[in-house]
Amino acid sequence: MELLIGQMFAGLSLGSVLLLAALGLSLTFGQMGVINMAHGEFMMAGAYTAFVVQQTISDAGVSLLVSIPAGFLVGGVLGLVLEAVLLRRMYHRPLDTLLVTFGVALILQQAARDIFGAPSVDVRAPGWLQGNIELLGAPIPLTRLFILGLSLLCLAGLVLLLKATPLGRRIRAVVLNRDLAETSGVSTRRSDQLTFFIGSGLAGIAGVAVTLIGSTSPYLGTNYIVDAFLVVVAGGIGQIKGAVIAAFALGVLQSVFEYSTTASIGKVLILIVIVMFLQLRPQGIFSLKTRSLA
Amino acid sequence: MRNLLRGRLGTAAGFTLGAVLLLGVAPAVLPAFSLGLLGKFLCFAIVAVGIGLAWGRGGMLTLGQGVFFGLGAYIMAMHMKLADASLFGGTGVPDFMSLYGSGEVPGWWEPFRSPALTLLAVVLVPGLVALVLGLAIFKRRVKGAYFAILSQALAAAFAVFLIGQQATTGGSNGLNGFRSFFGFDLKDPSNKLMLYMIAAVVLLLALAIARQLMHSRLGELLVAVRDQEERVRFLGYDPATVKTVIYVIAAVLAGIAGALFVPLVGIISPADVGVIPSIAFLIGVAIGGRATLLGPVLGAVGVAAAQSSLASTFPSFWVYFQGLLFVLVIGFMPGGLASLPAAVGRWRRTPASASTPDAAPPSSTRPAAPDLPAPDPEAPDPAAPHPEAPDPEAPDPAAPHPEAPAKATRPEEVSR
Amino acid sequence: MTTPTLLPDGEPRAGGLRHGRPKYLEVRDLSVSFDGFLAVDKVNLDVIQGDLRFLIGPNGAGKTTVIDAITGLVPATGSVNHTGTEILGRKVHQIARLGVGRTFQTASVFEDLSVLQNLDIAAGSGRGPLQMLRRRKAVEPAVEEALEIIGLEGAADKKAGILAHGQKQWLEIGMLLVQNSDLLLLDEPIAGMSQDERAETGALLHRIAASRITLVIEHDMDFVREFATSVSVLAAGKVLSEGSVAQVQADPRVQEVYLGTSKTGGH
Numbered sequence: 001m002e003l004l005i006g007q008m009f010a011g012l013s014l015g016s017v018l019l020l021a022a023l024g025l026s027l028t029f030g031q032m033g034v035i036n037m038a039h040g041e042f043m044m045a046g047a048y049t050a051f052v053v054q055q056t057i058s059d060a061g062v063s064l065l066v067s068i069p070a071g072f073l074v075g076g077v078l079g080l081v082l083e084a085v086l087l088r089r090m091y092h093r094p095l096d097t098l099l100v101t102f103g104v105a106l107i108l109q110q111a112a113r114d115i116f117g118a119p120s121v122d123v124r125a126p127g128w129l130q131g132n133i134e135l136l137g138a139p140i141p142l143t144r145l146f147i148l149g150l151s152l153l154c155l156a157g158l159v160l161l162l163k164a165t166p167l168g169r170r171i172r173a174v175v176l177n178r179d180l181a182e183t184s185g186v187s188t189r190r191s192d193q194l195t196f197f198i199g200s201g202l203a204g205i206a207g208v209a210v211t212l213i214g215s216t217s218p219y220l221g222t223n224y225i226v227d228a229f230l231v232v233v234a235g236g237i238g239q240i241k242g243a244v245i246a247a248f249a250l251g252v253l254q255s256v257f258e259y260s261t262t263a264s265i266g267k268v269l270i271l272i273v274i275v276m277f278l279q280l281r282p283q284g285i286f287s288l289k290t291r292s293l294a
Numbered sequence: 295m296r297n298l299l300r301g302r303l304g305t306a307a308g309f310t311l312g313a314v315l316l317l318g319v320a321p322a323v324l325p326a327f328s329l330g331l332l333g334k335f336l337c338f339a340i341v342a343v344g345i346g347l348a349w350g351r352g353g354m355l356t357l358g359q360g361v362f363f364g365l366g367a368y369i370m371a372m373h374m375k376l377a378d379a380s381l382f383g384g385t386g387v388p389d390f391m392s393l394y395g396s397g398e399v400p401g402w403w404e405p406f407r408s409p410a411l412t413l414l415a416v417v418l419v420p421g422l423v424a425l426v427l428g429l430a431i432f433k434r435r436v437k438g439a440y441f442a443i444l445s446q447a448l449a450a451a452f453a454v455f456l457i458g459q460q461a462t463t464g465g466s467n468g469l470n471g472f473r474s475f476f477g478f479d480l481k482d483p484s485n486k487l488m489l490y491m492i493a494a495v496v497l498l499l500a501l502a503i504a505r506q507l508m509h510s511r512l513g514e515l516l517v518a519v520r521d522q523e524e525r526v527r528f529l530g531y532d533p534a535t536v537k538t539v540i541y542v543i544a545a546v547l548a549g550i551a552g553a554l555f556v557p558l559v560g561i562i563s564p565a566d567v568g569v570i571p572s573i574a575f576l577i578g579v580a581i582g583g584r585a586t587l588l589g590p591v592l593g594a595v596g597v598a599a600a601q602s603s604l605a606s607t608f609p610s611f612w613v614y615f616q617g618l619l620f621v622l623v624i625g626f627m628p629g630g631l632a633s634l635p636a637a638v639g640r641w642r643r644t645p646a647s648a649s650t651p652d653a654a655p656p657s658s659t660r661p662a663a664p665d666l667p668a669p670d671p672e673a674p675d676p677a678a679p680h681p682e683a684p685d686p687e688a689p690d691p692a693a694p695h696p697e698a699p700a701k702a703t704r705p706e707e708v709s710r
Numbered sequence: 711m712t713t714p715t716l717l718p719d720g721e722p723r724a725g726g727l728r729h730g731r732p733k734y735l736e737v738r739d740l741s742v743s744f745d746g747f748l749a750v751d752k753v754n755l756d757v758i759q760g761d762l763r764f765l766i767g768p769n770g771a772g773k774t775t776v777i778d779a780i781t782g783l784v785p786a787t788g789s790v791n792h793t794g795t796e797i798l799g800r801k802v803h804q805i806a807r808l809g810v811g812r813t814f815q816t817a818s819v820f821e822d823l824s825v826l827q828n829l830d831i832a833a834g835s836g837r838g839p840l841q842m843l844r845r846r847k848a849v850e851p852a853v854e855e856a857l858e859i860i861g862l863e864g865a866a867d868k869k870a871g872i873l874a875h876g877q878k879q880w881l882e883i884g885m886l887l888v889q890n891s892d893l894l895l896l897d898e899p900i901a902g903m904s905q906d907e908r909a910e911t912g913a914l915l916h917r918i919a920a921s922r923i924t925l926v927i928e929h930d931m932d933f934v935r936e937f938a939t940s941v942s943v944l945a946a947g948k949v950l951s952e953g954s955v956a957q958v959q960a961d962p963r964v965q966e967v968y969l970g971t972s973k974t975g976g977h
Contacts, residue, residue: 035439086625094439095355096624099580102573103620110613226450226569229443237439264458267451275430275444282434511834512842514827518820525818528781529889530806530835 005138007259008252013144013213015251016151020206021224022231022243023158024079024199030238031175031195033094034087037101039228040221041108042078042200046071046207047216048116050123061126067208068150075204076197078108083196088189105221112218120217129212143212150209154202159240161198171195175238227254234274236284245285305505309498316494326483333490333558335598336497340551342579342594343500344544347507349576350584352540353520355438358445359548359575361452362420364567366549368456369419370556371469372403373412378473380407389471395461403462409476420549421542428538435534437523446569453568468563475557493554497591500547505587507543516540577616580623583632593630716855716887720920724939724954726758733759733892735780735923739788740798742772742779749775750786751947755925759892762919764934765927767944768967773927774815776944777895781805781812792893792923807835811891815898817878821871825862825881828870829853832885852888859914860884876907883914893923900933912937 021043028034050067057063082104090097125143132139162168170191173181182188210220231250235242253273257266278284316336321329341359348354375388376399387399405411427448431441457466464470478485507513519526519533526533556562565571575594582593597619605612627633726732737755741748750772757763765773779786782802790798797805820828830846833853849857849866857863860880865873870881879899886894899915900908908930916937918924928934934941934955941958943951951961958964 029439033439035442086621090625093628095353095442096628098355098357098439098442099573099576099624100621103617103624106613106617106620110610110617114610222569226443226447230447233440233443262458264455267454271444271447271451274447275427278436278440278444279430279434282436282440506843506845509845510843511830511837511846514823514846515831515834515842517822518827518831521820521822522818525814525820526831527802528806528812529832529885530803531831532801532803 002136002138003259005136006140007255009135009138009140009144011252011255012248013147013251014255015248016148017206017210017224018227018231018251019244019247020151020154020202020209021228022235022247023155023240024202025228026232026235026238026240026243027195027199029232031171032087032091032192033097034091035094035098035101035229036079036082036087036200037098037225038078038082038104038108038221039101039200039203040223040225041105041112042075042203042221043207043210043224044112044216044218044221045078045108046075046204047123047211047220048112048121048207049074049204050208050211051116051121051216054123059126060124061128064126064129064208064212067211068205071204071208072201073204075207076201079196079200079203080193082200083193087196088192105225109218109221116218118218120215122215123211125212141213147209147212150205154205155240155244158198158202162240167191167194230270230274234277234284236286239284239286242285309502312501313498316498317491320494321487321490326486329490330486330558331599331602332595333493334555335595335602336490336493337551337555337558338575338578338598339591339594340493340497340500340554341548341575342582342590343497343504344547345575345579346584346586346590347504347516348540348544349579350586350590351508351513351520352516352537354537354541355442356445356541356544357442357569357572357576358448358452359544360449360567360569360572362424362545362548363552363555363575364452364456364562364564365420365423366416366552367556367562367566368463368469368552369406369412369415369549370553371472371562373406373409374472374475374556375469376403376407377409377476378471381474381477390464390467390469391461394465400462416549416553417546420545420552424542424545425538428541429534432534432537432541446572449567449569449572453564456564456567464563466564468561468566469556470561470563472557472560480557480560489554489558493558496550496554500550501587501591503543507540508587512536512539574616577619577623579630580628581619581630583630585629586632589630589632716852717859717917718921720760722760722762722916722919722924722939724761726761726923733793733923734791735793735893735925736791737776737780737788738791740776740779740786740790741788742775742784742786748947750779752788753944753947753949755942755949757923757925759923760920761924762915762937762939763925764938764941765925765944766929766931766934766941767950770946771944772947773944774897775947777812777897777925777927780895781810803835806889806891809890809892810895811886811889811893812895813879813882813886813897813899815901817875817882819870819873819878819881819885821869823870824867825857825870825873826853826866828881829856829884829888833888833890835889850888852890856884856888859887861910876903876911879903880911880914883911883918887918891922894918894925896924896926898927898929900928900930908933 021039024042025036025039028036049071050064053067053070054060054063057066082101086100086104087097090100129142129146132141133145134140160168162172170181170186171194173184173186174188174191174195178188181191206224207220210216210224227250231243231246234250235244235246250270254266254270257269261269320332324332341363345356345359348356375390376386379388380386387397391397391399406415431437431444436444456463456468459465473480475485475489478488480486507516515526515531515536519531519536523533526536552562555566578594578597579590580593581589581597582591583589601612601616604615623630627637629637726734735755735757737753740750740753740755742750753772753776755763755776765776767773775784778784780790780797782797782800782805786798788798789796792808792810795808797808797810800808820831823831826849827846830850830853833850834842857866860883862873862877862881862884865877870878873881879901883896883899886896896915900911903911912933915924915926919939926938938955940953941955942949943958943961943964945967950967951958951964953961
């Protein structure tokens with residue numbers, strides 16, 4: 001029983017990282033049709049931001065609290081630059097954006113190797129996050145609880161922004177119908193940039209979060225990007241509700257599979273489950289219904 | 295008739311030239327080491343032919359070709375390991391198994407003791423996997439980005455799976471240290487030459503098959519499916535069938551290439567089949583011209599050659615360069631080098647609009663149908679290459695704006 | 711080898727063929743709902759071979775959705791019977807193979823393929839695997855005839871993407887003809903055409919419909935008056951009225967929802 005709860009919680013915690021990573025992907029995919037392979041490297045940038053911040057502020061607690069907004073900024077600015085320099089001319093070629101951003105991902109990875117070195121670095125967790133609490137007899141690491149809370153907080157903030165502010169209404173209008181929004185006077189340029197900033201910033205926060213549970217290496221992004229994409233596909237492109245369900249389902253499934261088989265067979269099983277799920281719902285858990293042929 | 299002859303003769307001449315270069319000139323000129331490298335590049339070129347069909351012609355962005363490449367490679371590697379163990383070890387158990395595992399050959403290795411079954415499996419296993427996946431994915435109309443992401447996840451899962459099974463697949467070390475290939479000593483230079491020749495012949499065959507497919511009715515239908523998948527249904531075709539057929543062909547080509555890669559290079563490991571190598575297969579195809587026949591081959595060989603000469607001396611620079619290639623080629627020259635002549639021609643005619651070649655719908659400026667030149671009386675066969683098509687090897691009824699058509703229909707929509 | 715005649719002689723007329731066993735389209739209680747909104751509400755339609763039926767109605771009446779439902783693009787309830795075969799619930803390509811062809815509001819041809827290739831693909835859903843793997847050698851007679859009918863003989867090797875707007879729509883009609891469909895569903899075939907092109911298209915429709923089951927969605931009332939042999943009026947997802955143009959125009963319900971607004975619209 002304790003093992004099961006521990007495993008479930010490990011799954012939820014993995015799911016919360018996946019959620020943070022997938023939210024931004026899902027947003028940019030849904031709004032602009034951009035498949036951003038460099039999103040994982042934005043996570044990596046967030047993680048290295050936490051590392052750099054801790055080099056300057058030695059107090060682990062303060063540096064974590066500074067790192068979260070700093071990671072958001074670093075990720076967001078990287079996203080803005082990528083959008084402005086490359087992606088905005090490619091909105092009608094979604095599949096090609098995947099390959100272009102893969103190139104960017106390669107460059108960012110190598111840059112990280114050249115700047116920080118290939119071996120991984122560690123960020124210290126603050127004292128108040130060390131140790132466990134007991135939940136129904138199972139030890140739950142505080143760091144994982146913190147990540148879960150952080151990701152739910154980001155989710156709440158994002159939903160609030162989209163539903164309750166004029167800015168968010170504009171973004172949603174562009175997601176639903178780009179041409180109509182544009183002719184209705186919504187500046188699609190501005191809302192594209194904003195979406196990219198926020199989505200990439202969330203990846204930065206995800207990067208800061210994972211420094212609490214593992215070490216940081218130039219390959220950090222590669223480890224998460226494929227799973228994050230699977231979350232987007234299973235949840236339905238551009239669907240926040242879907243991404244939430246899919247992220248936690250995937251996280252829990254993965255840790256259950258890994259627990260009952262091995263890590264490698266678990267990966268294969270996850271993929272089979274997703275392909276079978278898409279047999280039932282080819283558009284993911286939620287999808288936009290339109291009359292168009294495409 | 296002249297056009298027809300020129301087309302046929304041109305093709306024959308092209309193939310002859312290719313055969314002379316690959317089978318005659320290269321072995322005569324290149325030292326043994328370089329020839330071995332070229333053989334490896336040719337394996338990548340075979341994979342590229344399949345990707346050109348599936349991605350360039352069919353619009354299926356397959357990011358998981360490493361899986362099929364790996365299946366072919368590992369099947370061949372298992373056979374060679376078993377054969378070596380019987381020939382040299384006497385025990386019949388591959389060396390690494392006694393090192394990491396129980397020292398017993400697992401049951402699923404046993405079929406690959408047979409050379410015939412191995413050769414069959416090299417073709418059938420990747421083909422069947424692609425068939426099952428293709429049907430599961432395309433029949434449910436999972437396409438575009440969804441397909442790309444799933445194929446990428448497949449590559450990731452495959453690599454993780456291989457790494458996890460240290461005792462039976464060699465884990466991250468992969469399989470290596472081969473000594474013989476179907477009884478031939480791999481150290482013998484003449485056997486190395488034979489391996490290279492096999493790779494060259496397979497590549498030429500792959501090109502011949504791809505050319506026939508591109509020019510066949512299936513090839514025309516494939517382009518139609520790529521550009522307007524839903525429309526094709528209303529003409530009574532199931533696009534899933536078309537896509538699955540091409541996907542399977544691409545997978546089989548990748549599998550065969552993998553099987554040739556192992557004896558030529560001497561190692562196969564998860565690092566050759568995962569997410570990054572799978573995507574890396576695409577860059578050569580994109581540089582050469584994804585929708586053309588020869589473009590992918592030349593691009594793949596070119597990139598592989600650049601990598602082998604640069605990556606060892608300037609590893610960091612090579613990664614930046616590879617990343618830049620993806621950014622520049624896909625972002626700014628989606629038709630690849632094959633689109634350069636046309637782009638230059640366009641630029642010469644209308645320098646002002648060169649940066650936005652598809653900005654003005656050509657329909658408004660073209661003369662109406664009656665003004666078109668009458669068909670050449672000497673070429674009454676409309677299937678013959680169009681007089682304007684410059685090169686029978688790159689006829690692209692379909693080339694350079696792979697995803698543009700969706701946009702091209704816009705002007706009408708708006709004007710209504 | 712006999713030349714197939716895509717356009718046998720004859721005139722369409724109200725009620726369709728009177729001799730032999732004419733083919734027919736019988737739609738019963740066809741309903742389509744989008745998330746609870748009934749876009750098509752228990753529509754009944756009967757069209758007999760040889761009748762040129764127009765489907766008219768205000769915007770949002772559900773005209774295109776009716777065609778979408780018949781061709782399998784959107785799920786629907788009820789029954790669609792094509793000369794004894796129930797086609798509802800089948801897949802799009804299976805329905806097409808049963809002889810149901812359609813065109814789209816925005817001409818959707820394969821822009822990167824030549825006119826000839828477009829027609830050849832449309833003519834070929836019955837080809838076997840071996841034929842598909844071979845090259846196109848000669849032009850099939852039906853394709854040649856279609857090229858002539860739609861007046862694109864000279865443009866056979868041009869890419870469809872560079873055709874003028876009207877030519878694209880004709881190409882779509884040509885594809886419909888060589889597809890060997892006996893039930894034709896055309897969605898606003900003359901939208902965006904010039905007056906001359908309209909007249910030619912109307913004449914072409916007239917010849918096509920003499921031997922087929924034809925249902926045309928159209929907004930332009932002048933065009934309907936000139937070429938329709940019978941008319942069904944759709945409003946808010948329901949069939950409001952049916953009959954000749956004169957009968958329909960005289961129907962007060964129709965005048966209320968449709969013609970009234972159309973007249974003030976300047977026709």
